[in-house]
Amino acid sequence: MAKQKLPVTAAVRALREAKVDYTPHLYDYEERGGTAHSASELGVDEHSVVKTLIMEDETKAPLIVLMHGDLQVSTKELARAIGVKSVAPCTPETANRHSGYLVGGTSPFGTRKAMPVYMEETIAALPVIYINGGSRGFLVALQPSELIRVLKPTLVGVGIK
Numbered sequence: 001m002a003k004q005k006l007p008v009t010a011a012v013r014a015l016r017e018a019k020v021d022y023t024p025h026l027y028d029y030e031e032r033g034g035t036a037h038s039a040s041e042l043g044v045d046e047h048s049v050v051k052t053l054i055m056e057d058e059t060k061a062p063l064i065v066l067m068h069g070d071l072q073v074s075t076k077e078l079a080r081a082i083g084v085k086s087v088a089p090c091t092p093e094t095a096n097r098h099s100g101y102l103v104g105g106t107s108p109f110g111t112r113k114a115m116p117v118y119m120e121e122t123i124a125a126l127p128v129i130y131i132n133g134g135s136r137g138f139l140v141a142l143q144p145s146e147l148i149r150v151l152k153p154t155l156v157g158v159g160i161k
Contacts, residue, residue, distance in 0.1 A: 004026050006024050006026065006138075007133070007134070007135040007138055009101075009107065009110065009133060009134030009135050010100060010101075010107075010109070010110030010111075010134055011101075011107035011108075011109040011132070011133050011134030011140070012110075012133060012134060012140075013110060014109040014110035014150075015109055015110075015133075015140065015142075018149075018150045020142055020146045020149075020150060021142065021143075021146065022140040022141060022142040022146070023140065023141040023142070024133060024138065024140055025042055025130065025138070025139045025140065025141060026137060027042055027137050027138075027139070028041060029104065029136040029137030031104070034051075034069070035049040035051055035069025035070070036069070036070075038130070038139060039069060042130060042139065044130060046068075046069040046070040047068050047069065047070050048068075048126050048128065048129055048130055049068075049069035049129075049130045049131075049139070050066050050067065050069065050123055050130065050131045051066070051067050051068075051069055051132075052064060052065075052066060052099075052106045052107060052108045052131065052132055053066075053067060053073060053089060053106075054089070054090045054094075054095035054098050054099050054106060054115075055073075055075070055078075055088060055089050055090060056087070056088060056090050057079070057082075057084040057085070057086065058084060059084075062090065062098040062113065062115045063082075063087070063115050063116045063117070063118060064108050064111070064115050064116070064117045064153075065078065065118050065119075065120075065158075066108060066117065066118070066119040066123060066131070066147075066153060067120050067123075067158075067159055068120055068122070068159060070161075071120065071159035071160060071161060072160050072161070073158055073159065073160075074158045074159070074160045075087045075088060075089075077156075077157075077158040077160075078118065078156060078158040081118075081156045081158060082116075082118065082154070082156070097112075098111070098112065098113050099112060099113070100113075101132075101134055101135075102136060104136045105134060105136040105137075105138070106132055106134075107132040107133055108131070108147075108151055109134070109151070110134060116154065117152070117153035117154070118153060118154050118155075118158075119147075119148075119151075119153035119154070119155055119156070120156065120157070120158065120159045121156060121157050122157075122159070123144055123147075124144045124145075124148060124155065125144075126144055127143070128141050128142070128143060129141070129143075129144050129147065131147070
């Protein structure tokens with residue numbers, strides 16, 4: 001198999017600029033495969049794969065939610081936690097416009113627009129996380145403390161099975 005060239009995305013540039021120690025991982029992207037597919041491809045627990053979700057509040061203000069791959073976001077709890085009336089996922093087109101990434105390749109690093117970041121609090125306790133590197137089929141492994149240092153997310157407890 002030919003060695004694939006690692007993409008240099010806005011996320012990779014942001015990670016390099018912030019001097020984050022990370023390990024790149026390429027895998028065969030599968031449309032609608034989600035974190036179960038990427039975890040299986042990399043041979044890691046889906047709980048340690050962190051998905052980057054672009055959502056918006058009732059005023060259409062965008063925000064980023066970082067959640068374990070095997071959990072869902074309780075939008076009702078999230079809205080309550082951040083003091084807004086409601087939160088809903090953006091359409092893929094709107095998410096692409098806010099983040100500058102295609103859905104399936106959305107990274108919280110190097111987004112087109114600066115958005116508040118909310119992270120499921122239990123992610124901080126993991127020894128390593130796998131998060132999108134800004135391209136479909138490309139995850140980066142890093143310590144949660146590095147993500148917290150760079151993104152300064154607000155920790156929330158809104159994950160549900």
